[in-house]
Amino acid sequence: MSHAIRFRPAAIVLALVLSGQAVLAQDPAADAAQLLIGRWSGSFRPGTMIGSMSGSNSGTGAPGRYSGSIEITPSQVSGPGVYRFDVRVSSNFSSSETLEWGVSNGRCGSKLIMLGGTVAMPQIEMRTGGSGEVSIESAMELNSKGQFQAVLFKGGHLQQNVAACANLRFDEKK
Numbered sequence: 349m350s351h352a353i354r355f356r357p358a359a360i361v362l363a364l365v366l367s368g369q370a371v372l373a374q375d376p377a378a379d380a381a382q383l384l385i386g387r388w389s390g391s392f393r394p395g396t397m398i399g400s401m402s403g404s405n406s407g408t409g410a411p412g413r414y415s416g417s418i419e420i421t422p423s424q425v426s427g428p429g430v431y432r433f434d435v436r437v438s439s440n441f442s443s444s445e446t447l448e449w450g451v452s453n454g455r456c457g458s459k460l461i462m463l464g465g466t467v468a469m470p471q472i473e474m475r476t477g478g479s480g481e482v483s484i485e486s487a488m489e490l491n492s493k494g495q496f497q498a499v500l501f502k503g504g505h506l507q508q509n510v511a512a513c514a515n516l517r518f519d520e521k522k
Contacts, residue, residue, distance in 0.1 A: 385521045388420040388490065390498055390514030392437065393456065414439050414447070414512040418498040423485050430487050433469070437500065437512075439478040447472040447480065447511065448501040451488065456497050456513035460505075463488050463496075467505060492518045 394414050416437035423430040435449060450466030465486050474480040490496065496516040503509045 385422070386492060386519055387422075387521070388418075388496065388516040388518050390418050390516045392416045392418070392498070392500060392512040392514045394512050413441065414500055416500075416512070418514055418516070420451075420490065420516070426485060426487075429489070430485055431490065432483065432485050434481070434483045435472060435498070436481045437472055437474065437479065439474055439480075442476055442478050444476050445474045445502075447474060448505060449482075450499055450501070450505060451490075451516075452497050452499055453495065454497055455495055455515050458497070460499065460507050460510075462505060463490075472500075492520070 392415050414437055416435065418436075419434045421432050421434075422428075423432055437447060439445075448469070448471055450469055451463050452466070453461040453463065465488055469486065470482050470484055472480040472482050498514045498516055499510055500512040501509045502511045
């Protein structure tokens with residue numbers, strides 16, 4: 349005696365619909381958006397790295413010259429992996445100048461390992477009076493468990509040109 353298994357078309361359609369809903373519920377973009385709730389922030393400390401790696405103070409940046417803040421938040425316009433960078437800098441010099449900046453792995457004082465896209469960041473135009481800022485949205489690989497530093501450069505993205513550094517802290521949005 350053999351038993352044939354028969355499927356009804358309505359049961360097959362129902363099974364396909366239910367399995368499709370399960371797949372939609374596991375949307376990776378939705379999972380990534382949940383991981384990005386929070387912000388990174390830090391305060392620039394003047395001359396944090398100048399001379400600390402080479403043992404001398406031969407960098408072009410001057411200790412005590414720059415301070416300010418950086419805030420990095422997930423983009424409200426673009427998708428996961430795109431962040432808004434708001435950088436504000438003050439200087440005790442009143443002349444206009446240009447600073448470069450970027451984000452690196454590690455903490456202030458460690459060897460710079462710049463994250464992708466950093467070299468393409470717009471420069472900070474310091475106004476007469478000693479202040480400047482820049483805001484930009486850019487893709488960057490950041491995660492809440494990593495250690496990152498924001499670095500201000502005077503004269504190029506080299507270790508000896510670091511003028512100020514900020515250890516970035518992640519604050520989870522509640």
